[in-house]
Amino acid sequence: MLNPAVLITRKADVRWLEECLSADMKFFDPAVLMEAVEQNKELFGALSRVFLRICPEIIQRLEEAIEIENLLDTANQAHTLASCMFVVGAIRVGEKLEEIERDARQKTHMFSSVEFVEMKLMLFQVMAEVEHNLLSEIGESAALLQIVPN
Numbered sequence: 001m002l003n004p005a006v007l008i009t010r011k012a013d014v015r016w017l018e019e020c021l022s023a024d025m026k027f028f029d030p031a032v033l034m035e036a037v038e039q040n041k042e043l044f045g046a047l048s049r050v051f052l053r054i055c056p057e058i059i060q061r062l063e064e065a066i067e068i069e070n071l072l073d074t075a076n077q078a079h080t081l082a083s084c085m086f087v088v089g090a091i092r093v094g095e096k097l098e099e100i101e102r103d104a105r106q107k108t109h110m111f112s113s114v115e116f117v118e119m120k121l122m123l124f125q126v127m128a129e130v131e132h133n134l135l136s137e138i139g140e141s142a143a144l145l146q147i148v149p150n
Helices: 011-023 030-036 041-067 071-088 091-106 113-138
Strands: none
Touching: 030 041, 030 071, 030 113, 041 071, 041 113, 071 091, 071 113, 091 113
């Protein structure tokens, strides 16, 4: 779950985080993906597995871009990850990634490594929820513990 002790510097991020924590909300809505695949459980499972396979690498690339303050790569990786989040129904997380992308492209705010810690926790929470849903809906596991980097 989220760690409220992590420093978030922007007031909007603090309010958003407080809303998430107070609602004990889930970040992933499986109905969005199920609707996109027209209730096809096999396709739902396949897309969930692809999501779980590619996201850790994109998260790592985004984190590296933020660490070296590469605005273009930060924007590109945030855009890619936001697209992944929207596909599986992690709308609020996708919107936060769009903010990171926009800020990087407009050079109005460079997300710091400290700020990204909280985002990374949310991203892994989405992945855990997708993994759980894959197990409960399809009856299989993508072995999330094996694909999430340390």
